[in-house]
Amino acid sequence: xxxxxxxxxxxxxxxxxxxxxxxxxxxxxxxxxxxxxxxxxxxxxxxxxxxxxxxxxxxxxxxxxxxxxxxxxxxxxxxxxxxxxxxxxxxxxxxxxxxxxxxxxxxxxxxxxxxxxxxxxxxxxxxxxxxxxxxxxxxxxxxxxxxxxxxxxxxxxxxxxxxxxxxxxxxxxxxxxxxxxxxxxxxxxxxxxxxxxxxxxxxxxxxxxxxxxxxxxxxxxxxxxxxxxxxxxxxxxxxxxxxxxxxxxxxxxxxxxxxxxxxxxxxxxxxxxxxxxxxxxxxxxxxxxxxxxxxxxxxxxxxxxxxxxxxxxxxxxxxxxxxxxxxxxxxxxxxxxxxxxxxxxxxxx
Amino acid sequence: xxxxxxxxxxxxxxxxxxxxxxxxxxxxxxxxxxxxxxxxxxxxxxxxxxxxxxxxxxxxxxxxxxxxxxxxxxxxxxxxxxxxxxxxxxxxxxxxxxxxxxxxxxxxxxxxxxxxxxxxxxxxxxxxxxxxxxxxxxxxxxxxxxxxxxxxxxxxxxxxxxxxxxxxxxxxxxxxxxxxxxxxxxxxxxxxxxxxxxxxxxxxxxxxxxxxxxxxxxxxxxxxxxxxxxxxxxxxxxxxxxxxxxxxxxxxxxxxxxxxxxxxxxxxxxxxxxxxxxxxxxxxxxxxxxxxxxxxxxxxxxxxxxxxxxxxxxxxxxxxxxxxxxxxxxxxxxxxxxxxxxxxxxxxx
Numbered sequence: 001x002x003x004x005x006x007x008x009x010x011x012x013x014x015x016x017x018x019x020x021x022x023x024x025x026x027x028x029x030x031x032x033x034x035x036x037x038x039x040x041x042x043x044x045x046x047x048x049x050x051x052x053x054x055x056x057x058x059x060x061x062x063x064x065x066x067x068x069x070x071x072x073x074x075x076x077x078x079x080x081x082x083x084x085x086x087x088x089x090x091x092x093x094x095x096x097x098x099x100x101x102x103x104x105x106x107x108x109x110x111x112x113x114x115x116x117x118x119x120x121x122x123x124x125x126x127x128x129x130x131x132x133x134x135x136x137x138x139x140x141x142x143x144x145x146x147x148x149x150x151x152x153x154x155x156x157x158x159x160x161x162x163x164x165x166x167x168x169x170x171x172x173x174x175x176x177x178x179x180x181x182x183x184x185x186x187x188x189x190x191x192x193x194x195x196x197x198x199x200x201x202x203x204x205x206x207x208x209x210x211x212x213x214x215x216x217x218x219x220x221x222x223x224x225x226x227x228x229x230x231x232x233x234x235x236x237x238x239x240x241x242x243x244x245x246x247x248x249x250x251x252x253x254x255x256x257x258x259x260x261x262x263x264x265x266x267x268x269x270x271x272x273x274x275x276x277x278x279x280x281x282x283x284x285x286x287x288x289x290x291x292x293x294x295x296x297x298x299x300x301x302x303x304x305x306x307x308x309x310x311x312x313x314x315x316x317x318x319x320x321x322x323x324x325x326x327x328x329x330x331x332x333x334x335x336x337x338x339x340x341x342x343x344x345x346x347x348x349x
Numbered sequence: 350x351x352x353x354x355x356x357x358x359x360x361x362x363x364x365x366x367x368x369x370x371x372x373x374x375x376x377x378x379x380x381x382x383x384x385x386x387x388x389x390x391x392x393x394x395x396x397x398x399x400x401x402x403x404x405x406x407x408x409x410x411x412x413x414x415x416x417x418x419x420x421x422x423x424x425x426x427x428x429x430x431x432x433x434x435x436x437x438x439x440x441x442x443x444x445x446x447x448x449x450x451x452x453x454x455x456x457x458x459x460x461x462x463x464x465x466x467x468x469x470x471x472x473x474x475x476x477x478x479x480x481x482x483x484x485x486x487x488x489x490x491x492x493x494x495x496x497x498x499x500x501x502x503x504x505x506x507x508x509x510x511x512x513x514x515x516x517x518x519x520x521x522x523x524x525x526x527x528x529x530x531x532x533x534x535x536x537x538x539x540x541x542x543x544x545x546x547x548x549x550x551x552x553x554x555x556x557x558x559x560x561x562x563x564x565x566x567x568x569x570x571x572x573x574x575x576x577x578x579x580x581x582x583x584x585x586x587x588x589x590x591x592x593x594x595x596x597x598x599x600x601x602x603x604x605x606x607x608x609x610x611x612x613x614x615x616x617x618x619x620x621x622x623x624x625x626x627x628x629x630x631x632x633x634x635x636x637x638x639x640x641x642x643x644x645x646x647x648x649x650x651x652x653x654x655x656x657x658x659x660x661x662x663x664x665x666x667x668x669x670x671x672x673x674x675x676x677x678x679x680x681x682x683x684x685x686x687x688x689x690x691x692x693x694x695x696x697x698x
Contacts, residue, residue: 072536109539137597147533150541184496184585187421190458192499192582217589221597230586233541236533237583238590240566245591248486248570249598249630256619256626263622270606270615277605281598 004034007317008099011041012068012086013106014303014310018042021105022049024301024310026056031311032318038093040065040086065089069110071303078110079117087111091118094296100321101297103288103313108300112148112291119296122330127152128293129160130232130300131167132239133286136223142168143182143220145232146239146289152231154197157181161202163292163329164227165209170328171320172226180215180225182234190214194231243283250278284309288316292329297321353383356666357448360390361417361435362455363652363659367391370454371398373650373659375405380660381667387442389414389435414438418459420652427459428466436460440467443645449670450646452637452662457649461497461640468645471679476501477642478509479581479649480516481588482635485572491517492531492569494581495588495638501580503546506530510551512641512678513576514558519677520669521575529564529574531583539563543580592632599627633658637665641678646670 009025011018018041025037036059039046043064050057067085069078082088087106093099095118104111112128121128129145144160145152152160161179168177181199183191188199191214202211212225217238220228230238253274257267267274279285283302287309291298297320301313320326358374360367367390374386385408388395392413399406416434418427431437436455442448444467453460461477470477478494493509494501501509510528517526530548532540537548540563551560561574566587569577579587602623606616616623628634632651636658640647646669650662669675 072538074538135597137600150533150539182586184499184582189421189423190499217586217591218593218596220590221593233533234583234586237531237566237579238586241569241587241590242566242594244567244570245594246598247567248484249595251486252626252629253602253623256622259622259625263619266615266617266619266622268615270612270619273605273608273612273615274602276608277601280601 004036005318005322006036006038006099007314007321008038008040008090008093008102009314010087010090010102010104010106011039011046012065013104013111014301014305015105016304016306017105018046019049020305020307020310022046022053022056023307024314025060026053027307027311028314028318029056029059031315035059035314035318037061038063038090038099040089040093042066042068042086063089069107071107073107073110075107075109075113078107079113082110082114088114091115091296091298094298095119101299101317103299103301103310103317105301105303105305105310105313108147111298111300115291115294115296115298119294119298121293122295125159125163125293127156127159128291129163130235130289131164131292132289134220134242135281135286136221138223140172141220141223141226141228142172143228143230143235143239144292145230145235147232147236148291149232151233152194154194154201157194157198157229157231158201159293161198161209161211161227161229162207164229166329167292168226171323174226176210177226178210178212179227179229180212180219182220182228182230182238183214183216186214186216188214198229246281246283250281284312286312288313290316290320294326295330297326353385354667354671355385355387355448356663356670357387357389357439357442357451358663359436359439359451359453359455360388360395361414362453362460363650363654364454365653365655366454367395368398369654369656369659371395371402371405372656373663374409375402376656376660377663377667378405378408380664384408384663384667386410387412387439387448389438389442391415391417391435412438418456420456422456422459424456424458424462427456428462431459431463437463437467440464440645440647443647444468450648450666452648452650452659452666454650454652454654454659454662457496460647460649464640464643464645464647468643468647470642471644474508474512474642476505476508477640478512479584479638480513480641481638483569483591484630484635485570487572489521490569490572490575490577491521492577492579492584492588493641494579494584496581496585497640498581500582501543503543503550506543506547506578506580507550508642510547510558510560510576510578511556513578515678516641517575523575525559526575527559527561528576528578529561529568531569531577531579531587532563532565535563535565537563547578595630595632599630633661635661637662639665639669643675644679646675
């Protein structure tokens with residue numbers, strides 16, 4: 001990151017806004033010295049927070065907005081009533097070229113609806129999807145959709161597969177990422193119709209995709225494939241189930257070490273190794289879900305994250321924007337769609 | 350368990366049948382001295398295994414069956430071609446009163462289809478569901494459906510909620526179990542239509558159900574509610590995602606302790622405490638999914654489990670059969686349906 005890069009932040013989104021947004025931006029500034037921020041939100045609330053972060057204040061332009069999109073507002077209503085809100089203005093800054101990416105910890109559905117309307121979708125994409133990284137036995141995998149589309153048909157799933165494949169190749173630098181469709185069994189007869197149809201399309205496509213067929217829930221953490229494709233309902237629940245399970249296991253480890261004096265000594269000795277393990281599975285490290293398929297970069301942070309987590313979401317946005325990744329995805333997707341006789345969209349018709 | 354109880358075993362179901370079935374039965378015999386088994390399967394393959402387990406052999410009646418239901422056979426085909434198979438005969442033994450419960454590690458869909466056809470469903474239940482226990486921060490929770498119904502409407506979900514509630518009350522002895530519907534957010538506007546409609550029905554029912562509304566994926570391990578209700582597609586993926594994540598975390602702990610000499614000493618000292626933790630989260634301990642809503646007890650073991658896991662599935666069947674739990678669920682459900690003005694089934698009409 002050599003040139004200054006501007007990131008637009010929705011300062012009012014999330015459970016602890018604007019506090020963790022400002023604190024997160026301050027943390028991100030340390031990690032990425034060349035970044036600048038556009039902060040959209042309530043000036044009266046944000047100014048006192050910025051006063052405590054003088055170094056951050058120097059690289060921030062604060063733009064006052066009156067409106068906030070509530071966390072429980074329907075996306076359709078947010079589109080009508082959310083104009084001029086902190087979220088809306090952050091996305092608009094990306095569309096207008098004032099920022100390279102927008103980050104919000106607010107209402108996911110509203111953010112996606114606004115991003116879709118304002119930035120538009122890439123050619124060949126009916127619906128953008130939310131993607132994020134997972135730690136696995138083999139390293140990291142990408143999963144999408146994580147909640148943008150609670151209902152998906154076969155074409156949506158096929159488009160997610162193509163987006164995920166190009167993303168893994170161009171952003172993660174994988175040579176030939178493997179793709180799997182999340183299902184309740186590996187056998188072709190199992191699962192929902194949309195999943196089965198999508199599998200048939202992906203098996204028969206001449207697109208250069210390494211499609212491995214169906215994978216199951218335990219394949220996510222196993223790292224069986226590089227890209228896991230699913231609908232937004234299932235993906236969201238799988239993501240949160242994994243997070244909850246990781247939290248439970250970490251708690252069990254903590255309890256195990258408190259269970260006896262000898263175990264406590266063991267814990268003391270193994271402390272640094274265990275902290276590494278904790279760091280490795282810290283969900284805040286994986287905070288920052290990418291909206292794929294849009295003409296612009298928007299990153300969604302967990303609503304309940306802390307400053308450390310929000311800083312990571314900013315980091316994801318910086319990585320995507322600095323590398324020009326979205327343009328590469330766009331090019332790649334366009335090329336794939338043009339060169340293939342059987343476009344994923346048309347193949348299901 | 351004072352009176353002898355007979356359990357019917359599909360000896361040919363699962364990845365490592367009949368070996369782990371026989372070994373699992375031998376383990377279960379030690380834990381439950383008063384149990385007897387009907388073993389259905391290929392005599393030529395099972396007899397040599399039984400020879401090595403003379404104590405088990407004494408309490409086993411082996412009934413030869415020729416046919417096996419393949420793991421990838423469609424349920425509809427299994428119903429037509431599976432008559433006389435080891436799975437079919439095991440369920441038939443329950444219907445005929447020769448066994449108090451049937452256990453199989455075979456094809457889940459086929460087992461459910463056969464159990465539904467042969468045993469029938471309880472009054473008021475359109476579709477049976479698969480339920481299992483989860484370890485949580487607060488103890489244990491029950492989740493259903495875990496894979497019997499990949500598509501569920503609002504009525505199915507409401508019936509699962511009632512079954513789960515009665516199950517938690519009568520089988521687990523909970524005074525007032527709390528119920529949650531798995532969704533992608535806690536706000537009423539989020540999620541799929543079936544989930545939203547089911548929530549409205551459960552909120553407005555006069556049935557004595559403590560419905561807590563929507564819960565998310567991370568609420569499963571948190572133990573936010575005692576009973577988690579979802580469709581079989583989502584439930585199956587959540588279950589396997591949790592299992593996979595637990596496996597990943599255990600592996601990370603193992604690696605952490607191998608990372609340095611000092612950590613190894615720490616591991617040695619904390620060994621017994623950690624083993625307790627491993628035991629607590631061992632998925633084999635939670636093996637044995639219950640089919641709820643049937644006129645008879647059928648328990649499904651993981652297809653890939655080992656003898657220890659299969660013995661646990663037998664244990665679940667024994668617990669259910671010995672306590673006459675299914676009769677209590679039937680009574681309770683019948684009573685609930687009769688006394689309530691707004692039956693869950695009719696309320697959505």
